[in-house]
Amino acid sequence: MTLMTDALEPTRFDSNGDDEMRSGVYTRAVSVAVRLGAIGLGALTCLPRGSVNWARWIVVSLLAYMLLTYVVARRVESKRQATDRLATAMVTSAFLVVLLPLVSVVWTVVERGSNRFDSTFYTETMRGVFGEVAGGGYHAVVGTLVVTTLTALMSVPFGLFTAIYLVEYSSKSSRFSRAVQALVDVMTGIPSIVAGLFAYAFFVFLDGIPVLTALSTGVGHRSGLAGAAALTLLMTPVVIRASEEMLRLVPNELREASYALGVPKWKTIMKVVLPTAIAGILTGIVLAVARVIGETAPLLVTVGLAQDTNWNPFEGRMTTLSVYTYYQYVQPGVPPQVGQDRAWAAALSLVIIVGILFTIARVLSTILKPKGLK
Numbered sequence: 136m137t138l139m140t141d142a143l144e145p146t147r148f149d150s151n152g153d154d155e156m157r158s159g160v161y162t163r164a165v166s167v168a169v170r171l172g173a174i175g176l177g178a179l180t181c182l183p184r185g186s187v188n189w190a191r192w193i194v195v196s197l198l199a200y201m202l203l204t205y206v207v208a209r210r211v212e213s214k215r216q217a218t219d220r221l222a223t224a225m226v227t228s229a230f231l232v233v234l235l236p237l238v239s240v241v242w243t244v245v246e247r248g249s250n251r252f253d254s255t256f257y258t259e260t261m262r263g264v265f266g267e268v269a270g271g272g273y274h275a276v277v278g279t280l281v282v283t284t285l286t287a288l289m290s291v292p293f294g295l296f297t298a299i300y301l302v303e304y305s306s307k308s309s310r311f312s313r314a315v316q317a318l319v320d321v322m323t324g325i326p327s328i329v330a331g332l333f334a335y336a337f338f339v340f341l342d343g344i345p346v347l348t349a350l351s352t353g354v355g356h357r358s359g360l361a362g363a364a365a366l367t368l369l370m371t372p373v374v375i376r377a378s379e380e381m382l383r384l385v386p387n388e389l390r391e392a393s394y395a396l397g398v399p400k401w402k403t404i405m406k407v408v409l410p411t412a413i414a415g416i417l418t419g420i421v422l423a424v425a426r427v428i429g430e431t432a433p434l435l436v437t438v439g440l441a442q443d444t445n446w447n448p449f450e451g452r453m454t455t456l457s458v459y460t461y462y463q464y465v466q467p468g469v470p471p472q473v474g475q476d477r478a479w480a481a482a483l484s485l486v487i488i489v490g491i492l493f494t495i496a497r498v499l500s501t502i503l504k505p506k507g508l509k
Contacts, residue, residue, distance in 0.1 A: 161208050161220070169207055173200035193235065197228040241486065248483025251476040262443040272481050274444040275459035278359065279488070281448050282438065282455055283428050285363035286370055291420055293367075294374025301375075302382040303404055322372040327365075331433025334365035338437075359448025362438035362455070366427040373426055377419020381412040414500035421496035425489045431457040456481045456488075 177196030204224040208217035256271040264270035297315070305312035338361050385408050393403040409416075439452040440462055460481040467474025 161211055161216075165207060165211070169203045170200060173197070173203055193231075197231065201225055201228060244479065244483050244486055247476075247479040248481075251480035252483055256477070256480050260443050264442075270477065272456065272459055272477060272484065274441060275454045275456045275481060276484060277444050277446065278438070278441070278453040279428065279455040279457075279485075281446065282359045282362045282366065282434070282453065283424060285359060285448055286366040286427060287420070287424060289363060289367045290370040290374055290423065294371045294423075295378050295416070297371075297375050298378035298382055299404060301379055303400070303408070319372045319375050322368065323376065325368065326432075327369055327430050328432040328436070330368040331365045331436035333368065334361050334433065334437050337364065357437055357439040357452050358450060359438060359445070359453045362434045362453070363448065365433035365437045366430060369430065369433070370423045370427045373423035374420060377422065378412075378416050381415035381419065382408060384415070385411045410503070414504045417496050417499050417503070421492050424492055428489065428492075429457050429485055431461050434458050435461070456485050460485075 173196045176199040177192040177194075180191055180195045201221060201224045205217055205221040208220040212220075251271075255269070257273055257276065259269065259271035260274040261270045261272075262274075297319075301312060301315060305315075307313075335357075338358075389407050389411065390403055393407050394400075398406070434455055435458060438455060438458060440458060441452040441454045445451050445453045460478045463474045463478035463481065467478070
């Protein structure tokens with residue numbers, strides 16, 4: 136009986152270790168108090184200086200938040216739980232550090248761009264305007280849409296077909312496949328100004344070929360087509376890489392099931408592979424458009440500056456919102472505030488266009504997503 140009693144007796148642990156479980160609880164109220172205390176400590180560092188330094192306030196508050204979280208949690212919980220809460224606080228602080236610059240940029244653009252964000256800005260051009268309050272960016276909006284659309288028409292088919300070849304037809308050990316992969320990697324990191332200079336030199340070169348002279352541009356070899364060619368060099372590698380990754384995520388079982396039914400390879404790609412990966416491909420295309428829609432350096436070389444609307448991308452100069460923003464800010468005219476307000480309004484327009492593109496991509500990816508996939 137003594138042996139059975141000893142066997143049934145629960146094991147006793149030493150309560151003096153570092154992982155001793157405290158009797159307190161780290162409640163929501165305690166968490167709120169820690170956050171408020173951290174914000175208060177950050178505010179105290181700004182009071183003696185007489186002015187609010189937001190960067191100092193945020194940095195001190197985040198450091199105080201991590202320190203207070205660990206100290207308070209260590210008082211009411213075990214060391215292991217306190218360490219876990221400290222790690223959570225560090226991850227949260229890192230997320231806020233990354234998020235704050237984005238919020239600051241968007242807030243600044245919205246605040247300053249709203250001064251000229253009116254119907255006049257989107258219905259008037261800069262033709263005959265020299266520093267007055269009048270004038271707008273209608274021609275820049277048109278130029279942005281024309282150049283970006285032309286760029287997408289050239290980049291998306293070429294990039295998508297290249298990705299299909301790399302995933303569905305080529306062998307990973309093929310020299311040609313490895314060469315294409317290396318070329319895509321190099322083009323992904325190419326400076327944008329190099330793409331602009333290459334496109335400009337290419338259209339100048341066309342002037343030396345009589346048969347192709349008609350393809351060359353008119354005024355200084357600058358046109359929407361030249362700008363689209365430069366942006367195509369920047370957008371195509373992004374489309375290739377994004378489409379390739381999405382196509383590789385399609386399970387091979389779907390392809391094998393289609394082949395087992397006697398479906399040809401090209402039809403399997405069209406009916407099985409592409410519909411399965413279309414959501415990710417569309418998202419990648421939108422990211423590629425967002426990558427090039429705000430480019431300025433290559434368009435300064437290839438497109439130039441125009442004061443009026445030009446719908447023809449094959450002849451004459453055009454103006455995009457990025458180039459318009461640059462010139463209005465560095466050459467604002469008299470008074471300078473008028474030109475700077477136009478520049479901020481153009482920047483806000485770019486942000487809105489990119490936001491609309493992302494929204495469209497999300498809606499299309501939801502609609503086109505195959506049934507049964509989460």
